[in-house]
Amino acid sequence: MSASVELQDVCADFGNFRAVDKVSLSIEAGEFFSFLGPSGCGKTTILRMVSGFVSPTAGTISIGGKDMRDQRPNQRPTALIFQNLALFPLMPVWENIAFGLEARGIDKKARRQRAEELLALVDLPDAGDKAISQLSGGQKQRVAIARALAVEPSVMLLDEPLSALDLKLRQHMRAELRAIQKRTNVTFIYITHDQGEALAMSDRVAVMSHGKLQQVARPREIYDNPANGFVAAFVGESNIFNGTLASRTHELGTFQTENGVFEGRLGPGIDDSAKLYVRPENVRLAGAAHASNSIAVEVTDIAFEGNFISIRTVDGSGRIIVSEARNDGAGLVPDPGAKLYATFDAAKAFILADEFTAKPVVAA
Ligand SMILES: Nc1ncnc2c1ncn2[C@@H]1O[C@H](COP(=O)(O)OP(=O)(O)O)[C@@H](O)[C@H]1O
Numbered sequence: 526m527s528a529s530v531e532l533q534d535v536c537a538d539f540g541n542f543r544a545v546d547k548v549s550l551s552i553e554a555g556e557f558f559s560f561l562g563p564s565g566c567g568k569t570t571i572l573r574m575v576s577g578f579v580s581p582t583a584g585t586i587s588i589g590g591k592d593m594r595d596q597r598p599n600q601r602p603t604a605l606i607f608q609n610l611a612l613f614p615l616m617p618v619w620e621n622i623a624f625g626l627e628a629r630g631i632d633k634k635a636r637r638q639r640a641e642e643l644l645a646l647v648d649l650p651d652a653g654d655k656a657i658s659q660l661s662g663g664q665k666q667r668v669a670i671a672r673a674l675a676v677e678p679s680v681m682l683l684d685e686p687l688s689a690l691d692l693k694l695r696q697h698m699r700a701e702l703r704a705i706q707k708r709t710n711v712t713f714i715y716i717t718h719d720q721g722e723a724l725a726m727s728d729r730v731a732v733m734s735h736g737k738l739q740q741v742a743r744p745r746e747i748y749d750n751p752a753n754g755f756v757a758a759f760v761g762e763s764n765i766f767n768g769t770l771a772s773r774t775h776e777l778g779t780f781q782t783e784n785g786v787f788e789g790r791l792g793p794g795i796d797d798s799a800k801l802y803v804r805p806e807n808v809r810l811a812g813a814a815h816a817s818n819s820i821a822v823e824v825t826d827i828a829f830e831g832n833f834i835s836i837r838t839v840d841g842s843g844r845i846i847v848s849e850a851r852n853d854g855a856g857l858v859p860d861p862g863a864k865l866y867a868t869f870d871a872a873k874a875f876i877l878a879d880e881f882t883a884k885p886v887v888a889a
């Protein structure tokens with residue numbers, strides 16, 4: 526079972542501080558949906574409102590088409606997994622998982638059986654009689670997920686559940702979580718400040734800043750077509766040029782910067798705050814100047830990262846421009862001191878407003 530979740534103009538105020546500001550979006554049943562944003566942007570507050578522990582000061586939240594206004598947390602079809610997992614150290618693994626079932630009057634044999642099914646689902650067979658202290662970090666994570674699934678929620682709410690794990694395990698658990706979500710088809714709402722997690726696991730991502738939605742889209746779209754400067758800078762790396770919009774045609778604009786006039790694609794809602802953003806992998810280094818979008822530079826540093834090579838250059842005004850090339854084993858790498866031209870396609874440069882304070886860009 527899974528359910529859709531709709532937020533309409535949802536606000537959360539703490540005193541006169543607005544932590545969540547008019548958030549509207551629809552999460553489909555069975556979707557893996559992430560909220561991504563820096564610490565303090567309102568992610569946990571949204572999750573707490575969906576689970577019913579915090580009431581919105583304005584707006585409505587519906588789950589499966591039903592208004593949740595008068596539904597207490599235990600009446601909602603949601604289960605919440607916290608960052609600190611909150612497992613019971615004195616109970617064996619299987620009792621931790623079956624804990625919520627006892628209150629529902631399910632007998633011990635059936636509870637044990639259900640716990641075993643869930644242990645198989647999270648890829649921890651034979652762990653039922655272990656003590657919590659015998660488990661690794663990743664295994665505890667799986668037990669917490671199994672325990673949340675035991676009460677058969679339609680919507681699983683996960684608040685940065687991987688943040689306590691080390692990098693390798695975190696990356697492994699991304700794939701695991703994604704697989705568990707697909708197996709159960711439960712709607713997952715996942716919160717993280719880690720762009721890699723959000724992009725790797727999610728069907729769609731909502732990027733937030735200061736309580737406001739900035740963009741809601743598929744991961745690829747968020748990365749390739751950021752809706753504004755906040756999204757472009759928070760997700761991935763960018764070379765950022767300050768300047769002013771000089772002219773615009775249909776989709777392209779010319780942008781006057783201290784480093785020259787460049788052409789780029791115009792994002793939505795451009796205003797005076799606009800800047801030009803170019804990802805390092807879209808900057809090419811060439812021996813001769815191109816007709817447009819070309820900057821004379823000198824190579825300063827080469828960083829060999831294994832699968833790619835990052836090349837730092839500096840232009841005449843001292844501005845650093847970073848170029849990144851995939852390591853295909855054959856590419857020529859310039860030496861420090863080489864005088865080249867940094868170029869980029871207009872289609873791969875974005876002229877974007879800083880941040881949305883009014884309406885976000887929301888894609889289905
Ligand atoms: N109960 C509360 N009382 C007052 N301020 C709160 C409360 N809960 C959250 N906040 C504030 O709301 C903002 C958003 O918090 P939170 O939703 O926890 O952000 P995130 O999970 O994105 O880090 C923060 O500035 C936080 O200090």
Ligand SMILES: [Mg+2]
Binds near residue numbers: 568569570684
């Ligand atoms: Mg939080």
